[in-house]
Structures are given as C-alpha cells and as structure tokens.
Amino acid sequence: MKNLKFAPNVFVVKDNYDIVIVCKCEGKCYITIDGKQYRENGSGIFKIHTPVHKITVPQSVLDEAGEYTVHFHPCSSKKDYWTKMDEAEKETFKFKALKKEEGINLYYTADIHSCYESAEKCCTYFGDDLDILVVNGDYGESNSREAIEELNNFIAKLTLGSIPVIIGRGNHDARGNMSELITDYISTDDGKTYYTYKIGPIEGIVLDCGEDKLDGCDEYGGVNYFEQYRRDELDFLKETAPFGKNKYRIAFCHIPFSYKFRDDIFNIDTELYHDWSKELDRIGIDCLICGHMHSYSLCPGEHEEKFEHKYPLIVASKKSGSILGGSAITLMKDKIICRFTDEDHNVTREITIDR
Ligand SMILES: [Fe+2]
Known part of the structure; x- marks a missing residue:
C-alpha cells in the first residue's frame, strides 16, 4: 500500500x-x-x-x-x-491470535529512549514464537509527529501488523511539544492511558503515573494536570473487579511507584500510590512489571520501598548508554518465568514466580 x-x-x-x-x-x-x-x-x-x-x-x-x-x-x-x-x-x-493456554511468550521492553536499534535486537529473542510484544514507556521524543511515529515504525518492524502489542506510557512520553498527540498513536480507553485488558487466558491492567515530579515543578511550566489524573486512576482501580483466579494476571506500569528514590523531588503522592498498591492487591495480580529505573530489580527485597505490597514487582528492563536489555517472559500453568535478556539474546538472570 x-x-x-x-x-x-x-x-x-x-x-x-x-x-x-x-x-x-x-x-x-x-x-x-x-x-x-x-x-x-x-x-x-x-x-x-x-x-x-x-x-x-x-x-x-x-x-x-x-x-x-x-x-x-x-x-x-x-x-x-x-x-x-x-x-x-x-x-x-x-493476524496471529493468541490461542495458547500456556507456554505464552511475551517480550518486554521499556526505556528505549530512541535507542530503537538496540531494542529491536532485544525484542527478536523469541523469533516466530513471539505471542505478545510489550512496550512499557519512555519510547523516544514526543516533540514532533515524526518522532512519535518512530515508535509505531519500531513496533511495525517487529510485529508486521500481525502480533498483538500491550503498551504503557512513560514519564518521558508525557514531555515534549507534541506529547498531547501520543494518545492518537497508542491504545487508550476513551482517551485514557490506563485501562484493563484481556487477551486469551491473560487478564491485566496497564497503569500510568504520568510525570515523575509534581505538576508545579518549574520544568513543566504548568502544562500538566497529573495529580488529578492519578486520583482519577485510583477511582478506576477501585471500580476494577478482581481478576479471575485461573487467569494469568499481569499488571504493567512504567514507574515502580512503591520505590523510594534518592532525590526527594521524585517521592511524590506516596499515600495515593500506597492506595493504588492496596487496590492491586485486592484485584489480585501475579506480578507488576515496571521500567524507568534503567536497571533490573525484583521487589520486595532488592530496592528500598515506601510501602509494602503482596505482589512481586519486577523492573524488567535496563539501559546502559545506548545498549538496552529487556525480558523474555513465558507464562506456564504453574509459574511465570521472566528472563532478563540482552541484545545478543543471552539470559543474564531468570526469575520464577509460582502461581
Ligand atoms: Fe521513565
């Protein structure tokens, strides 16, 4: 065409x-x-x-x-x-519909920050056995349509329009002259970047913290209203029914909002995020998968957190200069396997979550 x-x-x-x-x-x-x-x-x-x-x-x-x-x-x-x-x-x-009940392969990438070449190498881990591609925020620049479209081009090259994609927005995607247009180029629920999803035997949720600092931060010049957005998102979480116990239940959010950050400017809305977390525990999830940190971690245990939660949280992507790492995630009946993988498809660590 x-x-x-x-x-x-x-x-x-x-x-x-x-x-x-x-x-x-x-x-x-x-x-x-x-x-x-x-x-x-x-x-x-x-x-x-x-x-x-x-x-x-x-x-x-x-x-x-x-x-x-x-x-x-x-x-x-x-x-x-x-x-x-x-x-x-x-x-x-x-179109390759997800018809499997187990052995489902998701490749997870986040924090691409325009390093699409490296991300592409990571994301080919499963070859033709890829069932779902997940892109969890901080894609590139949002300062022009052309810059935003690099994301869609990247996804097109990997999926050829034939493989389903789950997408979450990151804090950097909310920045930039044309950031208000990003919702035209990704999935939304009536314009909102947080939503539930179902695909095959998977039920889950995509959350969006928006920016990583308060709306009044000088950097933003008053262009955002994320504090209200995050409160609305709590209402949405409260209205979300618990996921089916026999389903794979996977939540994605770019920012690991329970993490304590070294610089206090990033430790925002702690009580509200604690409420988000309680709702995720009530809804029932096998794990929450995040990005943003540019280094892998598994919590509780491997990063200081501001509050406790029942679900395992995996920061499943890393970035070092222009070299990325992502995760090859396989859903099995009794466990979820998350392998941290590099550009050359080497597995640097494997995490198993029992279900
Ligand atoms: Fe980020």
Whole structure:
C-alpha cells in the first residue's frame, strides 16, 4: 500500500484491539474483517485531516477471522460539495491470535529512549514464537509527529501488523511539544492511558503515573494536570473487579511507584500510590512489571520501598548508554518465568514466580 508509512500496530485494550494506521497523506481510512467495515468514531464523518487513524475492533472478530484489510482513500482536498477521493488502496494483514493456554511468550521492553536499534535486537529473542510484544514507556521524543511515529515504525518492524502489542506510557512520553498527540498513536480507553485488558487466558491492567515530579515543578511550566489524573486512576482501580483466579494476571506500569528514590523531588503522592498498591492487591495480580529505573530489580527485597505490597514487582528492563536489555517472559500453568535478556539474546538472570 503506497500511502501506508509502515504496517499497522495492533494494540490490546479491554477486550478489543486498537489498530493504529499511520499514512503518508490525508484521507479516509477504514478496516474490513470478513466483509464488515470498522471505522473511527467521527460521529458519522470519516476523519480525513489526520495522518494517523485508530480503529477499534472486537478481539473475538479478528481472532476468528485471522486477518484484516486496511483500506485507504487519499483525499487531497475535501470540499464543501463534490469532494473527489483519489484512487483507493487496500492491503490485507494476517493476524496471529493468541490461542495458547500456556507456554505464552511475551517480550518486554521499556526505556528505549530512541535507542530503537538496540531494542529491536532485544525484542527478536523469541523469533516466530513471539505471542505478545510489550512496550512499557519512555519510547523516544514526543516533540514532533515524526518522532512519535518512530515508535509505531519500531513496533511495525517487529510485529508486521500481525502480533498483538500491550503498551504503557512513560514519564518521558508525557514531555515534549507534541506529547498531547501520543494518545492518537497508542491504545487508550476513551482517551485514557490506563485501562484493563484481556487477551486469551491473560487478564491485566496497564497503569500510568504520568510525570515523575509534581505538576508545579518549574520544568513543566504548568502544562500538566497529573495529580488529578492519578486520583482519577485510583477511582478506576477501585471500580476494577478482581481478576479471575485461573487467569494469568499481569499488571504493567512504567514507574515502580512503591520505590523510594534518592532525590526527594521524585517521592511524590506516596499515600495515593500506597492506595493504588492496596487496590492491586485486592484485584489480585501475579506480578507488576515496571521500567524507568534503567536497571533490573525484583521487589520486595532488592530496592528500598515506601510501602509494602503482596505482589512481586519486577523492573524488567535496563539501559546502559545506548545498549538496552529487556525480558523474555513465558507464562506456564504453574509459574511465570521472566528472563532478563540482552541484545545478543543471552539470559543474564531468570526469575520464577509460582502461581
Ligand atoms: Fe521513565
């Protein structure tokens, strides 16, 4: 498809997929699955004046069909009357639905900070056996559309539009001149970057702390309202029903919010985060997987924390200069195995969580 910048990204959110399609020009975009059309909600109007389209489809429909077709009609000048579309294009993408009950392979990356080349090397660990890619925040810069689109290009290269992706936003993604646009390029629940998800036998939650300092910090110049956002997120957690006991239950959050940071400017909203943590214990999770620290750790035990929690917390990514490390996570009936892996796919440590 000549006007597609790269393959679509298929993000998991609730029991749907948000399919993100980035185009080289403005135009009308929709998806068909088994002949049925899926569109963005434009209150009856196709969105033309945007290079990025996000189309939600039910997981059950795409899983059953095993493929989806992207349609794009370039439109260089939408007129008041008699608009003419350019020649229509379409391309069909195969989709690998998660049908396994165990031996499920997730590759986890975070803190890429624009080092996409290193991240790509890490993320090819499972080869064709990859079932889900997880990208947990601090992707790159958010100061232009082009910079944001590097994330989607990275995901496209790894998944070819065929493998589901779970994505969380990091504090650095909330910074930058165009950071308000990042939600157009990733999955959200009605625009929010925190949400529950279900895929196959997995149930989980993606949380977002937003920035790592209080809203009044001079650096931000008053452009954020994350203190309210985090309070709203607590309400959302309180409304979330406990996950099924026979499910794999995995939570992701970029910032390990229970960690005590050396510099006090980062030790914010401690009581509120303690309440988040209590809710995660109530909902019941096998583990919380984080990034942000640029070095691996497992808690309780390997980092000073501000409060206790029942769930294991793994910071499953590292960064040293431009060299990254991620984690190859395999879900087995009785345990979750998390292997810390480097660019050359060497396993530097293996953690087992009994279920
Ligand atoms: Fe971070």
